[in-house]
Amino acid sequence: MNVVGTDHCPFLWEQKLMGKEDFSKIPNGHPAVEHRMELLFSEGVKTGKITLNKFVEVTSTNAAKIFGMFPRKGTISIGADADLVVFDPNKKHTISAKTHHMNVDYSAYEGWELTGKIETVLLRGKVAIDAGETKVAKGYGQFIKRGKTAF
Numbered sequence: 001m002n003v004v005g006t007d008h009c010p011f012l013w014e015q016k017l018m019g020k021e022d023f024s025k026i027p028n029g030h031p032a033v034e035h036r037m038e039l040l041f042s043e044g045v046k047t048g049k050i051t052l053n054k055f056v057e058v059t060s061t062n063a064a065k066i067f068g069m070f071p072r073k074g075t076i077s078i079g080a081d082a083d084l085v086v087f088d089p090n091k092k093h094t095i096s097a098k099t100h101h102m103n104v105d106y107s108a109y110e111g112w113e114l115t116g117k118i119e120t121v122l123l124r125g126k127v128a129i130d131a132g133e134t135k136v137a138k139g140y141g142q143f144i145k146r147g148k149t150a151f
Helices: 013-019 036-045 052-066
Strands: 084-094 113-123 126-130
Touching: 036 052, 036 084, 036 113
Parallel strands: none
Antiparallel strands: 084 113, 113 126
16 A cells, blocks of 8 residues: 545535436545544554555655655655644544544444544644644635656
8 A cells, every 4th residue: 555545525415326327427536534543543553454654655745745745745854834633543533424523424433443543633734623623715725736756
């Protein structure tokens, strides 16, 4: 395993049902980006299927290398962007469409109990998310031009 990502497509359940009679009409993808890191930690690291180092590789370092953004992204080092998460490895929580922040009315992981929760997200060194609340203004994101792959 080199990298983990999602085909995050937050179609509403009603939109997904367009393919009820013809699967070719189902909009592709599913909403998962909000829970990707926590799912992989809980179901991978906590169950002993992957190491903590592998978790960091497949969620951060390798993606930055594949997309030619390393070492600006994917590492904690001088000159990097300081995109970090503060993660509580022991916090238990349950995934639910009622509590997630994605603009979608269902979760394929509804009711899953996880161990490990992102508490704070820093984007370019600034607190962007804290305790589930957005702390940066709309438009704070920044386009990063891809470079050559670092693999």
